[in-house]
Amino acid sequence: MRKLFQEDLHNLGDKLHEVVVLVHQAMGKAYRAFETANVHLAEEVIADDVQIDRLQAMLDEKAVELLALQGPVASDLRLVVGALRMSTSMERMGDLARHIAQLVRLRYPEHVAEHSLRRVYQEMAEKDILIAKKLVELLLTRDPQLISEIESLNEQINDLHAGVFITIAGDQWTAGGAASADAALTSRYFERFADHGVSVARKVGYLHTGELNAR
Structure with missing residues (x-):
């Protein structure tokens, strides 16, 4: 029984890794669609999110089963x-990538981003994609240095996010209501993706130390 239980725990880890790989791919595709107004790629991101949701549901079902039937203690x-x-945060990251793709679909054939903000969104997206990439590595290695790197990237994204709202509120911003809403939502989606990435990273630290807010 103990051997089977350990196999189940190992499978949980494998499923988490599978989900975060899909999340990394989703944000990469979502930003490419956003950058190029590629509605076909956006549709692909939207459709693929179902797979992330399905894997999360399977993972959660198995975790609850282990809690109910095995009564794990301590590190287990x-x-x-x-x-x-973690699965909840990863699923939300997938949703946020999907939201960006949905904005692309909504505004097609036009670009979502105002020209003045495109460079900022590029920086935010690149940092989001890097966070997801580091999460993939973190789940394999549990290297605490990666947690610090992810937190640093998140802080940089927070600064960029604040800058977007300063731009929208500034006198030189002349875009209409729909474009302003798109600008705010886009920035929010990128910012929240990073926040959930930090949440996942810190929970990996929790697995290692037993401290929920471990850095």
Whole structure:
């Protein structure tokens, strides 16, 4: 029984890794669609999000089953609880990539971003994609240095996000209501993706130390 339980725990880890790989791919595709107004790629991101949702549901179902039937303790319990929490954040990251793709579809054939903000969004997206890439590595290595790097990237994205709102509120901003809403939403989606990435990273730290807010 113990051997089977350990195999189940290992499978949970494999599923988490599978989900975060898909999330990394989703944000990469979503930004490419956003940058190029590629509605076909946007549709692909939207359709693929179903797979992320399905994997998250399967992972959560298995984690709850282990909690109910195995009664794990100590580090094993942390792994199961951590997997539940991480899967929720990863699923939300997939949703945020989908939201960006949905903006592309909504505004096609026009670009979503005002020209003055495109460079900022490029920086935010590149940092988001890097966060997701580092999460893929973190789940394999549990290297605490990666957690610090992810937190640093998130802080940079927060600064960029604040700058977008300063731009929208400035006297030189002349875009209409729809474009202003798109600008705010786009920035928010990129910013929240990073926030959830930090949440996942810190939960990996929790698995290692037992401290939920471990850095």
